[in-house]
Amino acid sequence: MALASVKETALAARLACLPMQDGAGWLAVARTQALARLTAMGLPAKRDEYWRYTDPATLNAPEAAPAARFDPGDEAPAFDGIDRLKIVFVDGVFDAGASDDLAMAGVEIERLSRAGSVDIHWAQGLYGVLEARGQSPVQRPFAALNTAYATDGLLIRVTGQAARPIALIYVHKSETSDAILHHCIKVEAGAELTLLESGPAAARFTKVVEVEVADGGRFHHIRVQGRDHERRAATHLFARLGADALFKSFTLTANGRLTRNEAVIELTGRDARAHVAGAAVGDGDFHHDDTVFVTHAAEACESRQVFKKVLKNGATGVFQGKILVKPGAQKTDGYQISQSLLLDEDSQFLAKPELEIYADDVKCSHGSTSGAIDETALFYLQSRGVPRAAAQALLVLAFLAEAIDEVEDEAIAEDIRGRLEGWLARHAAKAQA
Amino acid sequence: MLEIKNLHVKLEEEDKVILKGVDLKIGPGEVHAIMGPNGSGKSTLSYVLSGRDGYEVTDGSATLDGQELLEMEPEERAAAGLFLAFQYPVEIPGVGNMTFLRTAVNAQRKARGEEELSAGDFLKVVREKAKALKIDAEMLKRPVNVGFSGGEKKRNEILQMAMLEPRMCILDETDSGLDVDAMKLVSDGVNALRSEGRSFLVITHYQRLLDHIKPDVVHIMAAGRIIKTGGPELALEVETNGYADILGEVG
Ligand SMILES: Nc1ncnc2c1ncn2[C@@H]1O[C@H](COP(=O)(O)OP(=O)(O)O)[C@@H](O)[C@H]1O
Ligand SMILES: [Mg+2]
Secondary structure, eight states, X not given: OOHHHHHHHHHHHHHHTSOOOOOOXXXXXXXXXXXXXXXXXXXXXXXXXXXXXXXXXXXXXXXXXXXXXXXXXXXXXXXXXXXXXXXXXXXXXXXXXXXXOSEETTEEEEEHHHHTTSSOOXXXXXXXXXXXXXXSSSOOHHHHHHHHHOOBOEEEEEOSBOSSOEEEEEEOOSTTOEEEEEEEEXXXXXXXXXXXXXXXXXXXXXXXXXXXXXXXXXXXXXXXXXXXXXXXXXXXXXXXXXTTOEEEEEEEEEOOSEEEEEXXXXXOSTTOEEEEEEEEEEESSOEEEEEEEEEEOSTTOEEEEEEEEEEETTOEEEEXXXXXXXXXXXXXXXXXXXXXXXXXXXXXXXXXXXXXXXXXXXXXXXXXXXXXXXXXXXXXXXXXTOOHHXXXXXXXXXXXXXXXXXXXXXXXXXXXXXXHHHHHHHHHHHHHO | OEEEEEEEEEESSSSOEEEEEEEEEEOTTOEEEEEOOTTSSHHHHHHHHHTOXXXXXXXXXXXXXXXXXXXXXXXXXXXXXXXXXXXXXXXXXXXXXXXXXXXHHHHHHHHTTOOOOOHHHHHHHHHHHHHHTTOOHHHHHSEETTTOOHHHHHHHHHXXXXXXXXXXXXXXXXXXXXXXXXXXXXXXXXXXXXXXXBEEEEEOSOSHHHHHSOOSEEEEEETTEEEEEEOTHHHHHHHHHOSXXXXXXXX
């Protein structure tokens, strides 16, 4: 079968299982347009260049493969000690009872389903808009699918300094849940928000977050992806930044059968800064893909991509990262690093770092490495009395440090480190058993 | 304290024999020195004693207070009281020197069933000991040995030794790369630790260090064996005549 028809067939099968989202208003229009985009591209195939390292089959499948829930035991939930506004989704459905009141100084929060049916809404300029822009030069079918079929989500407008971080907590309950969430966040000029996300969400999770940060706005995003071993996720973060805007996103991933995290960021105003970082730890049947596309479309902007993966027992890490510097984006400062620490010979890291530069006065660097743990350093620590497993954990945390350092809030960074230490201790013990 | 008997060691990966029957006995409170030409196996001896991978013991034993060292993991040897000041201290990017020291001290305390030091107590002790070695706050904050000069690395080794208070200290060419002032600092640091219950094995190329750290016994090592043992005067003999005479004498 020709590639095009394979994709069409896959799409038809997938769409047959999706409930059509009814409704009128601006949202219905946006959904129709997204469906048209999706129909034109079809679902991804393994032969697509952009899916060379990650097999989309289980994301394409009409139904989510069952995923057992993970029992975290007595481990504290992510961000437990942080004062935050909690918003809970269970298998992708907003849970009012478990959530805080959606009211906070400096922020307006609405549910997508409510806001979608009105005639005019600020989110019209955002919902599906950044996603559509992000479809070129590379297609992102799951993002278009999300825009067309999202069943829930939030529209968040930040008008000042948000009083507290907003925490989106994604609970996974049903073993076959297939959640599609779409959030839009607009950080108005000079406003600031910290968004926390945690939890597995569902057996299969498709998510889009579109973020517009206006001039001088600041957006911090810290995400801890759920630990359910069998869960699968395709997430997209689309961001557009105005002058002097700041965007910082950090993701911690531990476990999960398949994770594809795409980040598509456009710097459109002078002196904007965008940092995307990730720390991933995988043991066993774990496939983790970070696919990042940063476009410098204005002068004197800074971007950083810092991705670190620790892999063992046959885990696979993927990084596809691009910095595109458009004509005229002089004084660009672009940095990209992707590194993996392979704790055994069964694990692998596949990286495709790319630079595409159409301006002459820019500073761009990229590097990608893959290596084993430093045995000499391990012995040095052991010779000082540090047990091997603890020494290894210390070296792994040191390896991940550059990514974790992207988390500005020290309390949150400490929460992340503690979580990683726990994971490393548990997984070191397992390896010895 | 430390007793090495008929120790034979080869490389794990190749058929190269490095130690060919080493015998050595160090009593409590004694300071022994091992001198010898490059490549004679001094560092190998110190690595094998502390448990580094890559070597295979084909014969012999090494005990610390009667406990067989060669069966233990490196961290168990450390907890038992063995310490090696490395000839080439290892850089660990991303791990702060202070974190490293605290982790080591507390790991050993835990292994011995003692309570961990509180952050405050630990800080107090480190500052005091670091000061004596002219190690400033900046050096304590930096990643372990990263960007340290040769002399700074060696002083950092002695700081670790002072913090861990081992009973059997092995110093592998701690004097190499040190200027006169640094040599004095390091020797003072070592001498401050000398006590009845603590023994030292000082590996050095030059007699110089032994002017500061006075040994009770001096051994000469060549081609994987201890070929001569004597008092401090043996070191002076090496200083004046080099190793050639002794090597010739032994055959
Ligand atoms: N890991 C190793 N691989 C290869 N050769 C080694 C290794 N360790 C030691 N050797 C060899 O063993 C001999 C003794 O080395 P070493 O113990 O470092 O001597 P010294 O410290 O007395 O200079 C040398 O010939 C050295 O090259
Ligand atoms: Mg040596």
